[in-house]
Amino acid sequence: MTKYIKPFFTANPELESMKPTADIERLMMHLNPELNNIKTYNDQIINYNTNKVRQCFLLHKGSVSLYRMVDGMVLNTESAPYVFGMSTQLTHADYLYIRVHDAAEISMLSIDRANEIIEEHNLWKNLAYLLIYTATRVYDHCTKISALTSYDVIRYQIYELMSETESVRRSVTIAKYVQDRTFLSRSSIMKILAELKKGDYIVTDKGMLVYINHIPLKY
Template sequence: MHLISPVRPEEAMQRLLAALEPIADKLQVIPRKRMTWTYKGRPQLYFFIEGELSILRASDGLLIVTVYEAHLFGIAEMIQPTKGHILRTEAESTLLRIDAERAAELISRQGLWEEVAAVLSYHTAYLFYRDALVVQQRTYSVIRNHLLEMITLPEQTRMRISILDYIQDRTLLSRSSVLNVISALKRGGYINFKRGGYLQELKSLPESF
């Protein structure tokens, strides 16, 4: 069964953006730039505006999620710093950097903690969703779930990252495991991809293979 990702809290995100933008520094960030949660020794929030941004697990670089729409990061680190994750731009991106202490004061003053809770709840739900994609699943199920996720991406994004790279960045599966399944799906007529492994089309994928 295809897993359904949680729904983004669009209205809460927009209210937070409207409140935080006036106190933010606007950044144009080059591709593959890594950012941590502090700037000049002070905790920061980052509001992603445009481009492509990933969250990586700091311990091993495992890719947790890539976002393409406006999104606020750093709230959890502001409240309970763990430094377990880092940010990385995948394409040229526009971000707002906001001092966390100033942000917390503004959020309290404008009564926006309900919006903050909505964003944190979404992040928690997404982590459960991601675990369902990869934890205690058979190799084929993990690959199938990621293919179904990948086909929903914009075509220009799919033409920039191969199926193999997309899945290996997000899982601990070996190169041979992924390629064996992809090759079998190709032979079965379930999948089409360009030279280099760039996903073009998915037909109805079997539940098991």
């Protein structure tokens, strides 16, 4: 198998490796005693409001995606461990939702109580690192889907898909993954994917990404 090539147009191709795991785990350790577990299933949608109470979600196992409600666009995908809700508590509760990808383990508590626990245990530094990472991930995604050619956007998204967990790659076709995260039409996506497969730049199975040989910079 040809060695996996990292994304090309990012100032920091190692962004995922800079995830502040220790800070996230410390937050989760203190939040954990007051959590309520959620029974999850594949493709489950989780809203930030439960009985009109804004919630914070802890991802203990698996992976989920953050969607924008108005158009269903994916803004971020994260694997455990992770804490959702702290960076979006000032947005409208119906603006975003979470979709479960696989056998995820998720628990929740109210945002208000989460903020109280963070105050009680002086976890602001840990929270700051989580928020910086979250903002960087979303900003990185947004800069890669704007002011670029369709080919650039698709190329980036294929590399993003390759960096996802195996369970995510096996659950979604390349075309759907790209379409969920961009404003590109399915026809334009399929046209470019067909050319990439024809040139043996990518290997697929039933539309799902198996591996990348090499995707040229220009189309």
